[in-house]
Amino acid sequence: MNSSFALDPFAACVERPGERVELAASTPHFVGASALPDMDIQILDVLIHGNMVGVRAKVRGTQSGSLMGIAATSKPIEFAIHSFHEFRDERIANTWHLEDWLSVFHQLGALPPSLD
Template identity: 40%
Template sequence: MKQLLSTLLLSAAGALANADTGSANAQVATRWYQAFDKREPALIEQIVDARWVDIPSPEGMPPGPEGLKQIYTMLTSTFPDLRIEIKDVIEQGDKVVVRSEISGTQKTAFLGMPTKNRPLRIQAIDIHEVKGGKIVRTWHTEDWMTGLHQLGILGSP
């Protein structure tokens, strides 16, 4: 009985020691959301490659950290209470897929439309390609159709 108990305790300790806390690529990708959610724009330089590409990219946006800083500034000034909550992280090879929920209250003009001081809550899916410890490419899809309805830009919420 003592031997069985010892074996179970050692197995449990080994399982805890080997518990997967996320690969290095997943950790880099989740720091992206921390930069926005915790207002830590300095993380952008640490996690985004100089040649980072945003797909689809807004017209005229530069590649690399400068482009992401423009997005960061626009979103955090338009939605000062912006939150991005990670819901799921899936990894395959050098790609990390993150499903998140974006929320915030519009306080300044957005897409040329004045604020109505309304909140939004939308889903987003991002695929980050990580190489050498930095994000080199991000494909993203956000549910802006729902968000624009919630903000009163497209009809009634």
């Protein structure tokens, strides 16, 4: 599924869990988009409760560009991402994201010595 998303890449997959989401490298909605040009997001679970939607996903890609000050390593990375959405009037009113950046830093060998 190739798309650019106005609000959130996960919101478009609410009714299609298990689908993979591909984002263009220029997509500004995800911190690592330009650093992971081959980024692949796999939706693992979607939970709906009233006007709230929770999404659990897995992100994979190769760090081919600078990521939060870490120079390109060409290393493959994989990490968890969780997205929570509140809907009002059939639109996303609020979104909260949790990404496992500590895992990414570990995979890239960029943890501070005190955490390694």
